[in-house]
Amino acid sequence: MTYQPHNLVARKIVLDNLSILLADPDAREVFDEPPLVVYRRAKNICDMLVCSRISASDDSGTRPCRIRRCKTCTYVSQSRGVFTIADSFTCTSRNLIYAIVCKRCDMVYIGETDSNLATRFSKHLRHVQNGVHKPFALHFRSSGHQGCTDMEVLGLRSSRGGAKLRFD
Template sequence: MGTCMAPTYANIFMGAIEAGSLCAFPDKPLIWLRYIDDIFLIWTHGRAKLESFIAHANTFHPTIKFTSSISDTQIPFLDVMVSLKNNTLHTDLYSKPTDTFNYLHWSSCHPFHTKSSIPYSLAFRLIRICSCEETLTRRLTELTEHLKRRGFSLKHIQKAILKAKETPRSTAIQRRRLPETQKNRIPFVITYNPALPNISSILKKYFPILHTSPRCRRAIPHLPMAAFRRPKNLRDSLVHANIQKTHICGSRPCNIRRCLTCKLITTTSQFTSTVTGKTYNILHNL
């Protein structure tokens, strides 16, 4: 979404539109859930009034227009497919048709804990999303195949799935709140390299030395968190997105040893037309 502040601005802006459109329309949705600019709602006043409500929302701001998908049976919202069966809402994983499931490959140059946590995180996500046990089993089987294709061992995948299943869904869907000590940890940022020692262990070992100083204890009250930045890869070395710009205008030799044109180039910032006799400035670097 562009800059890091874009979601915050979008939330504030959409919150104003949300409040205005809901308050000004006489009929209200039964459920209204919004994530930035994606909205899920349940409407119980008939399709005609729903279309009137959408048209009303589209008049609230000249540049904001809502697109809608309406269904009586099922509809996707973010990565969740919500379906209505026997007057009960059921949820399942929703993936776009273009999704290739190219998760991080096991052989990728990333910290071990980053790669090893992927199967558990994805399995835990499915436990939170899938409301039916049969659907969950099918999605976990699909996940296993996707991860095997990305180089993960079957043993590691199965171990992660069993660990994720230890948490009941009723607990998994609850919002987790980090302790204050976790929120206020200062990141210790270092460029990742596979040859690095265990940075977290080193921080834990020598952190008490910092606390021998009252000044350091006030500045760094909690154990710093090891954070890795991505090292330069082959693409960074071969591809340059920024074109080097020069502010020197005129014509001059490039001085490349094999260049056969340099001896014919005149160093100058102007040229005179042989037809009109007028002198022109060279506005670019030639």
């Protein structure tokens, strides 16, 4: 109950009639100790004027940067199904861990870059288009795939300070 000076009477009433409660066997099981009467703080003017809760904005995920000449924007994945992403990214985001997903077979390539996502992804696109002999490029050029059109990219996590992550 909210603290008010006249509510002190309620505490006295509960403690004065405790003997009646303890006389009942069922109530005695509930009240094995005397009940504690506590008060919550009443709202003050600060509580009424200021909201201290941070609203949960849904900015997480990867969004196209919408720069006119950006070739990466068309490949940015808008799906939220497989990965839980806490950070917010665009094609211009730097120092991040990213994923490239094959839309045909759900193969996922995880990479990390110190440069921005668009620059790094452009290198991957060129590797696929030019037939560079690397496993990533070979996958998207293999039978049943249509090259770069099967690719989606999304940021997964910021790698703060550009430090490469080490896996044991």
